[in-house]
Amino acid sequence: MGEVIVVTSGKGGVGKTTSTANIGTGLAKLDKKVVLIDTDIGLRNLDVVMGLENRIVYNLVDVIEGNCRIKQALIKDKRYPNLYLLPSAQTRDKTSVTPEQMKKLADELREEFDYILMDCPAGIEQGFKNAIAGADRALVVSTPEVSAVRDADRIIGLLEASEIKQTHLIVNRLRSDMVKRGDMMSSDDVVEILAVDLIGVVPDDENIVISTNQGEPLVGSDTLAGQAYMNISRRIIGEEVPYLDLNGKQGLFSKLASLLKKN
């Protein structure tokens, strides 16, 4: 029986879709059978982040309305044979789907997949309710900014009131240089304020922009963000993974180079 995980945040633009794409791909790299569901009806994005936008035939609303079978709507990722995407509908809105229908869909997918990742829309309205309906656990994404943390707190409150048993926090876009000079809250600060368990810290990394440009998740690559996302995927499957040292921002090569420069 698979596990249904919702990736949510409250505030928009903090990296829900990027996190869903990378964690999902990471799980597929760990040989899990994974389906990513874009529940942001009307504002479809996960397909372009995954680089699968040209292969959409059917979408989530088609499946719900019975215009096609689930299998027909699932897009198989070319890079990972056990990774699938169920894209959202672009020309419909959030009211096209009900929480009950989403729960039923999630339960059907559970039979087939190890992990079902729901990419939640921003906000706390119908789209959010749809996305969390069938979920067993939640990953709340927040950046270390007051607005994002405040919204994350609201979301955590709503998740606690729902049937979701487990909620974990991802602190995204952390800039260790700013944390060091006291101009950005640290992940510990955010954890202290939100009083929720941390599952990963993703540094602000320009490689994310590059990878999104290319439609190729960077999870597992030799970048700080790529490693951070891989660690989150590993923690999801139950592995104990130590946290990255984000202060050692440089790679081995640049470290060597700066050593040589100093001497």
Add this chain to the structure above:
Amino acid sequence: MSLADFFRKKTSSNIAKDRLKLVLVSDRAGCSPEIMEQIKNDIIAVISRYIEIDMEGLDIKITQTESETNNGTVPALFANIPIKDLKTKK
């Protein structure tokens, strides 16, 4: 202000943390700014019947306080109301 606060540098991240803690207390209490405003006005109205208070220096907010019965923090209504003049109205 505790001694620890005194030595803690007022960096922008500390300011962010302090502001967030305050705003989340009222968020979690489900108390909107409108309701706070009403509470404030009602308190002013009641107290003004007996004493003259300094409206400018008035500070009413929801904060957290150590619970006396169970270990942990609970929300508390904090009111700092400077008195201008003790009237002897009846």
